[in-house]
Amino acid sequence: MSDETEGRRRFQTVRGTNDTLPDDQPYWDWVRAAAQSVAHRFGFKRIDTPVFEETALFVRTVGEGTDIVEKEMYTFTDRGDDLLTLRPEGTAPVCRAYIQHGMHTLPQPVRAFYITPIFRYERPQSGRLRQHNQFGIEAIGDPNPEIDAEVIHVLWSLFQELGLTNLTLHVNSIGDGDCRPQFLQSLRDYYSTRLDDVCEDCHTRYEKNALRLLDCKEERCQPVIAGAPTPADSLCDECAKHFTRLRSLLELWEIPYEITPRLVRGLDYYTRTVFEVHPAVEGSQTALGAGGRYDGLIEQLGGAPTPGVGFGSGIERIIMNLREAGLTPPESLSPRTDLYIVYLGESAHGHALRLAAELRHAGISVSLPTGSRSLRAQLRSAGAAHARYALIIGDDEVAKGTAALRDLDTSEQNDVSLDAEAIGAAITA
Numbered sequence: 001m002s003d004e005t006e007g008r009r010r011f012q013t014v015r016g017t018n019d020t021l022p023d024d025q026p027y028w029d030w031v032r033a034a035a036q037s038v039a040h041r042f043g044f045k046r047i048d049t050p051v052f053e054e055t056a057l058f059v060r061t062v063g064e065g066t067d068i069v070e071k072e073m074y075t076f077t078d079r080g081d082d083l084l085t086l087r088p089e090g091t092a093p094v095c096r097a098y099i100q101h102g103m104h105t106l107p108q109p110v111r112a113f114y115i116t117p118i119f120r121y122e123r124p125q126s127g128r129l130r131q132h133n134q135f136g137i138e139a140i141g142d143p144n145p146e147i148d149a150e151v152i153h154v155l156w157s158l159f160q161e162l163g164l165t166n167l168t169l170h171v172n173s174i175g176d177g178d179c180r181p182q183f184l185q186s187l188r189d190y191y192s193t194r195l196d197d198v199c200e201d202c203h204t205r206y207e208k209n210a211l212r213l214l215d216c217k218e219e220r221c222q223p224v225i226a227g228a229p230t231p232a233d234s235l236c237d238e239c240a241k242h243f244t245r246l247r248s249l250l251e252l253w254e255i256p257y258e259i260t261p262r263l264v265r266g267l268d269y270y271t272r273t274v275f276e277v278h279p280a281v282e283g284s285q286t287a288l289g290a291g292g293r294y295d296g297l298i299e300q301l302g303g304a305p306t307p308g309v310g311f312g313s314g315i316e317r318i319i320m321n322l323r324e325a326g327l328t329p330p331e332s333l334s335p336r337t338d339l340y341i342v343y344l345g346e347s348a349h350g351h352a353l354r355l356a357a358e359l360r361h362a363g364i365s366v367s368l369p370t371g372s373r374s375l376r377a378q379l380r381s382a383g384a385a386h387a388r389y390a391l392i393i394g395d396d397e398v399a400k401g402t403a404a405l406r407d408l409d410t411s412e413q414n415d416v417s418l419d420a421e422a423i424g425a426a427i428t429a
Contacts, residue, residue: 014130015124015130016121016122016124016129016130016131017129017130017131018129018316024319026329026333026334027319027322027323027329028315028319029329029333030162030322030329030330030333031135031162031315031318031319031322032115032135032315033333034158034161034162035113035115035135035158035313035315036113036115037161038154038157038158038161039113039137039154041157042111042150042153042154042157043111044111044112044113044137044139044154045111045112045113046112046113046114046115047094047097047112047113047114048114048116049087049090049093049094049096049097049114049116050087050093051086051087051116051117052084052085052086052087053084053085053087053092053093053096054082054083054084054085055073055075055083055084055085056083057085057092057093057096057301058073058085058088058089058092060300060301061091061092061095061268061269061297061300061301062088062089062092062268062269071121071122072088072120072121072122073085073086073088073119073120073121074086074088074119074120074121086119087116087117087118087119088118088119088120089118089312090114090116090118090134090136090138090310090312091136091138091269091294091297091308091310091312092269092297092301094112094114094136094138094140094310095138095140095294095297095298095301095303095308096301098110098140098298098303098306099298099301099302099303103140104141104303104304104306108140108141108142109139109140109141109142109147109308110138110139110140110141111137111138111139112137112138112139112140113135113136113137113138114134114135114136114137115133115134115135115315116133116134116136117131117132117133117134118131118132118133118134118312118314119131126320127286127314127316127317127320128317129316132314132315132316132317133314133315133316134312134313134314134315135158135312135313135315136291136310136311136312136313137151137154137310137311138308138309138310139151139308139309139310140298140306140307140308141306141307141308142307143295143307145242145243145245145246145249145273146245146249147309148242148246148272148273148293148309149246149249149250149253151291151309151310151311152169152171152250152255152275152311153253153255154311155277155289155291155311155313156169156255156277158289158313159277159288159289162318162322162327163322163325163327164279164288164318164321164322164325164327165325166279166280167277167278167279167280167288168256168257168258168277168278168279168280169250169255169256169257169258169275169276169277170257170258170259170260170263170275170276170277170278171246171247171250171257171258171259171260171263171273171274171275172231172232172259172260172261172262172263172264172273172274172275173231173232173235173239173240173242173243173246173272173273173274174211174231174264174265174270174271174272174274174292175231175234175235175236175239175271175272176236176238176239176271176272176295177271177296178236178238178239179234179235179236179239180211180231180234180271182234183229183231183233183234184210184211186229186233186234187210187211187213187214187228187229188206188210190227190228190229191206191210191213191224191228194224197220197221197223197224198213198216198218198220198221198224199216199218199220199221201216201218202216202218202221209268211264212264213225213228214228214262214263214264215264215265225262228262230261230262231261231264232259232261239272242272242273243272243273246273247259257275260276263275263276265290265291265292269294269296269297269300270292270293270294271292271293271294271295271296272292272293272295273292273293273309274290274291274292274293275290275291275292275311276289276290277289277290279321286317287317288313288314288317288318288321289311289312289313289314290311290312290313291309291310291311291312292309292310292311293307293308293309294308294309294310295307295308335365336365336386336387336388337365337366337367337385337386337387337388338359338364338365338366338387338388338389338427339359339364339365339366339367339387339388339389339390339391339423339427340366340367340368340378340381340382340385340387340389340390340391340408341355341356341366341367341368341390341391341393342368342369342375342378342379342382342390342391342392342393343368343378343392343393343394344375344393344394344395345394345395345398346395347395347398348393348394348395348397348398351393351398351418352368352391352393353368355391355418355420355423356368358420359420359423359424362420362421362424364424364427364428367381367382367385367387369381375392382408383408387408388407388408388409388427389405389406389407389408389427390405390406390408391403391404391405391406391416391423392404392405392406393418397418398418401417401418402415402416402417402418403415403416403418403423404416405423405426405427414426
């Protein structure tokens with residue numbers, strides 16, 4: 001490409017990223033407000049962690065055999081020769097913060113939520129971006145299944161708040177350090193005679209992280225997965241009791257669910273409870289939210305043995321489902337401009353500028369054009385700005401001390417005193 005051509009090149013968003021345009025913002029405001037409202041209702045408080053962390057944090061917690069670590073992390077060496085990674089998931093940074101800031105001294109469990117960007121280098125497709133935004137919560141410091149159920153209840157309540165229906169909650173238990181080794185051995189035994197039938201990634205999983213064999217999405221692997229043993233076949237008494245209590249609480253709170261025996265999730269740190277919520281039309285990339293328990297994660301990071309449970313939910317994917325369901329944000333989140341001032345003439349222009357400043361100071365939203373444009377063009381701009389009223393000022397109106405106030409919804413028009421207080425009163429009446 002020549003220098004001249006390069007200079008004329010039109011830049012686009014990087015593959016796997018999106019712009020959130022002004023007309024899209026009401027959806028974002030709606031989801032974020034609903035997420036914060038629900039989180040606060042359950043006693044969760046906001047936490048924000050840096051957008052990048054030491055790479056070792058994710059390698060140690062997410063797992064070396066996972067797709068995230070091996071294929072998807074945005075990792076770089078900074079000018080101090082430190083190896084850093086843009087946040088590929090939200091749980092490990094919150095656990096790091098829990099340890100670093102001595103949050104074990106607080107009443108347990110510590111309930112925290114976040115709304116934050118997540119970065120993963122993966123094949124972009126509908127509902128899956130290389131930079132997406134996630135609402136997540138973490139409850140750290142309590143092993144009780146009531147906390148698992150509470151975390152699921154938060155996620156389910158968010159979707160209820162937004163009006164999303166026809167959702168399915170899938171739950172499973174993958175055991176713990178006492179019973180999972182037995183299951184993993186049976187899983188390896190099963191796959192040992194079937195490796196010719198699965199994808200290359202599953203060969204790696206077989207060696208490094210056998211549990212993730214059940215999480216493969218490749219079509220050729222599905223018949224093998226369908227016949228594989230499940231974690232439920234090997235659950236110890238304590239894990240079985242934990243799962244039974246979780247299900248009883250979901251039923252108490254009237255949260256419908258399905259037991260999905262081969263649900264394992266894709267991160268190494270999960271123990272016991274795992275769950276996903278899917279819309280009616282399912283696919284490999286349709287989960288609206290997912291999570292589980294991670295009782296060994298804090299210990300992996302150098303802290304004392306500390307239980308935890310949480311979830312992450314992609315905001316872009318929620319918004320996509322809201323649009324598909326025909327659900328729109330409340331009008332209060334799509335605010336209209338209160339007043340568009342239309343002026344003709346130099347004297348009218350000066351009055352328009354003064355009125356705009358006074359009305360804005362009084363809390364009224366005002367737009368007005370720049371330069372010299374026709375009345376028709378300015379009124380078209382008022383409509384494009386979704387203004388509620390147009391105030392029309394000409395030099396003759398200035399001389400009389402009045403202006404025409406037009407209701408742009410009804411086209412009704414009345415004279416009003418050329419005074420900010422009077423105009424404000426007419427608009428807010």
